[in-house]
Amino acid sequence: MIWDGTGADAFPADLLVENGRISSIARTPGQLSGEGAATVECRGMTLMPGLVEGHAHISFGGAIKDSDLGLIPPEEHLLLTMRNAKTLLDHGFTSAYSAATSKLRLDIVIRNEINAGRLPGPRMRAGSPEITVTGGLGDERQQHMYHESFGMIADGVEEITKAVRLCCREGADNIKINISGDDLSPAAHGGLTVMSEAEVMTAVSVARDFGKKINCHARAAGSVKRAVKCGVDVIYHCESADEEALDALESAKHRIFVGPAIGIIYGTLYEGEPFGFTHEMAVKFGMQRILDDSRKVYTELRKRGVRALIGGDYGFAQTPQGTNARDLKHFVDLLGYSPSEALQCGTRLGGQVMGLGDELGMVKEGFIADLLLVNGDPLKDLDMMVHEKNLVVIMKDGELYKDQSAPVAAQRQAA
Numbered sequence: 555m556i557w558d559g560t561g562a563d564a565f566p567a568d569l570l571v572e573n574g575r576i577s578s579i580a581r582t583p584g585q586l587s588g589e590g591a592a593t594v595e596c597r598g599m600t601l602m603p604g605l606v607e608g609h610a611h612i613s614f615g616g617a618i619k620d621s622d623l624g625l626i627p628p629e630e631h632l633l634l635t636m637r638n639a640k641t642l643l644d645h646g647f648t649s650a651y652s653a654a655t656s657k658l659r660l661d662i663v664i665r666n667e668i669n670a671g672r673l674p675g676p677r678m679r680a681g682s683p684e685i686t687v688t689g690g691l692g693d694e695r696q697q698h699m700y701h702e703s704f705g706m707i708a709d710g711v712e713e714i715t716k717a718v719r720l721c722c723r724e725g726a727d728n729i730k731i732n733i734s735g736d737d738l739s740p741a742a743h744g745g746l747t748v749m750s751e752a753e754v755m756t757a758v759s760v761a762r763d764f765g766k767k768i769n770c771h772a773r774a775a776g777s778v779k780r781a782v783k784c785g786v787d788v789i790y791h792c793e794s795a796d797e798e799a800l801d802a803l804e805s806a807k808h809r810i811f812v813g814p815a816i817g818i819i820y821g822t823l824y825e826g827e828p829f830g831f832t833h834e835m836a837v838k839f840g841m842q843r844i845l846d847d848s849r850k851v852y853t854e855l856r857k858r859g860v861r862a863l864i865g866g867d868y869g870f871a872q873t874p875q876g877t878n879a880r881d882l883k884h885f886v887d888l889l890g891y892s893p894s895e896a897l898q899c900g901t902r903l904g905g906q907v908m909g910l911g912d913e914l915g916m917v918k919e920g921f922i923a924d925l926l927l928v929n930g931d932p933l934k935d936l937d938m939m940v941h942e943k944n945l946v947v948i949m950k951d952g953e954l955y956k957d958q959s960a961p962v963a964a965q966r967q968a969a
């Protein structure tokens with residue numbers, strides 16, 4: 555069965571891949587000749603587009619506090635990022651849209667190695683570090699003490715200009731700015747809008763000059779409105795959007811994407827205990843409120859047709875890399891999406907945010923052959939997408955990265 559990512563029901567078909575692309579899809583059996591082709595038996599399984607992580611932090615790994623990311627030396631950090639890239643591909647993510655990196659060149663060098671065929675990993679749009687103002691999310695400095703963190707601190711139009719240009723020079727595809735604070739951040743909580751309009755405007759305009767996309771961290775309603783007004787492409791979080799902010803997001807829905815990053819909220823509330831986040835602490839830090847508000851806001855955004863991306867800040871201790879596909883079920887259980895809508899957020903809309911909407915994220919003739927063969931029907935049980943063993947085939951760019959189809963077919967026959 556082919557689930558093609560358009561939202562239509564799955565249908566039985568044969569499919570041919572040539573030169574990295576899907577060359578034909580035949581709904582009548584026996585129409586396609588397998589002559590000269592390697593054949594993969596897909597009976598009883600679902601063929602679907604590869605997943606797109608819409609809020610990737612491939613340089614994050616196991617951090618408990620944001621500032622932990624600053625304590626990893628560059629050499630270890632590069633190796634960690636390399637391992638995470640493989641972990642994502644192993645779990646069916648054939649593309650990753652970076653929400654930010656934690657050192658300037660980590661995403662960039664890994665993307666380049668993947669593109670050169672020297673490392674396994676998803677196709678990537680590399681992120682910049684989180685450009686933040688003094689006191690904002692990602693500024694963990696203390697007076698008279700020296701710390702590294704994951705933010706790139708820039709204040710005022712001139713410093714923001716320079717920071718964005720530096721990221722562009724080094725090869726980032728996506729620029730990230732932190733417009734609002736964050737509830738776990740000491741100086742600026744999530745209700746505050748700490749990056750000025752002039753600063754946001756500057757970041758967007760410089761990113762545009764270099765032909766880059768721009769993402770932002772925006773929890774407060776004021777931050778969401780500022781992001782839309784200034785032309786940011788991907789607006790993450792948005793849980794405190796008021797009516798005016800919802801209207802703004804809707805009015806820009808043909809050019810923007812939103813992303814709730816709900817995995818980290820769920821993980822901190824319910825699975826943070828081993829890492830020191832008791833449920834009471836998580837509630838105190840606002841996680842329950844964010845979850846409740848996200849449900850309201852994303853129900854509204856879904857009805858208004860605003861495109862949302864999966865990706866829940868995977869890469870922290872309570873959201874380990876490789877569990878990223880849990881966001882699919884979170885979209886259903888926590889935010890009210892249907893299984894098909896959630897999967898489209900992780901495939902078709904992912905192709906669009908990668909800037910490849912007419913060739914990536916769907917199973918269509920002419921599209922890039924990034925495909926997953928899933929042992930069962932993911933629409934009946936999205937949880938199955940999280941487990942590597944259910945991903946029988948992973949194909950990226952028409953290349954079989956993983957093919958367990960023969961042993962699985964033998965098992966089925968024996969059963």
Ligand SMILES: [Zn+2]
Pocket residue numbers: 609611653815867
């Ligand atoms: Zn993030």
